[in-house]
Amino acid sequence: MASVTTTDVRRRAAALPPDERRAAIVQATLPLLVEHGEMVTTRQIADAAGIAEGTIFRAFPDKDALLEAVVQAALDPTLLDRALVEIDPGLDFEPTLRKMVELLQRRTLEVWRIMSTVGMRYVDRPKPTQPLSEPILAYLTANRSRLSIPPREAAQLLRGLSMALTHPHLVDEPQPPKRVVQLFLHGAGAD
Numbered sequence: 780m781a782s783v784t785t786t787d788v789r790r791r792a793a794a795l796p797p798d799e800r801r802a803a804i805v806q807a808t809l810p811l812l813v814e815h816g817e818m819v820t821t822r823q824i825a826d827a828a829g830i831a832e833g834t835i836f837r838a839f840p841d842k843d844a845l846l847e848a849v850v851q852a853a854l855d856p857t858l859l860d861r862a863l864v865e866i867d868p869g870l871d872f873e874p875t876l877r878k879m880v881e882l883l884q885r886r887t888l889e890v891w892r893i894m895s896t897v898g899m900r901y902v903d904r905p906k907p908t909q910p911l912s913e914p915i916l917a918y919l920t921a922n923r924s925r926l927s928i929p930p931r932e933a934a935q936l937l938r939g940l941s942m943a944l945t946h947p948h949l950v951d952e953p954q955p956p957k958r959v960v961q962l963f964l965h966g967a968g969a970d
Contacts, residue, residue, distance in 0.1 A: 801838045801848065804828050808849045809893075816896035817846065846897060853893040856912065859886045863914035872925055873960055876937070879915055880956035880963075883941035891947060911935065937963055 795803065807828035811819045821842060825832040839845040859882060866878045911934050919930040919937075926933045940963050944954040954962075 797838065800830075800834070804830070804835060804838055804845065805848050805852050808845060809853060812846065812849050812896055813889075813892045850893060850897060853890060856886075856910070859883075860912055860914050863912060863918075872922055873964070875918065876960045876963065877956040879918070879937065880941050880959045883938060884945040884953055884956065884959075887942050887945045888947075888953070912938070933963075 804824065808819070808824050811823055811827055815823065821832050821835050824845070825835060828834075835842075835845060839848065862882050863879060866875055866882075870878065911931065915937060916930060916934045919926060919933045923930050928936070940959055943949050944959050944962070
């Protein structure tokens with residue numbers, strides 16, 4: 780009789796509470812959805828998450844429900860806000876703004892990639908405007924003496940410039956964060 784080794788048996792994923800399992804599956808699916816679009820298979824998802832395929836359907840009623848959860852997670856600004864809060868507080872004003880723009884640009888491209896693969900099918904209702912990022916607003920409020928417009932207006936302008944100078948349907952190549960910040964602070968006019 781042959782002995783069974785640990786390499787002969789597929790290891791089971793660690794037991795997780797249902798919410799954590801769902802979150803882990805969503806995180807594993809996000810890059811696959813960008814790469815494969817709706818054609819991503821549950822087998823690919825299970826392999827990426829390190830789980831059995833049936834585990835997906837214990838966490839989600841069907842593949843559409845999983846894809847909807849992935850799109851909602853991609854649209855959730857919580858991760859962006861967390862990254863913004865983690866910017867080194869010792870940086871000067873302009874380098875901080877460049878880091879903010881870099882994060883805003885990354886988010887713009889990530890959301891665009893997701894939405895271009897699945898369209899609006901998994902979005903409940905398009906919102907007329909996204910809420911302002913509280914960390915950006917707080918930073919600009921703390922530095923209002925460096926602004927010629929109110930902090931809330933400046934936060935909207937920074938977000939709008941970052942998106943407009945990054946979105947693949949609006950520019951051939953995203954502008955570097957330094958350029959976006961120069962336009963934000965000094966405009967396009969000659970003095």
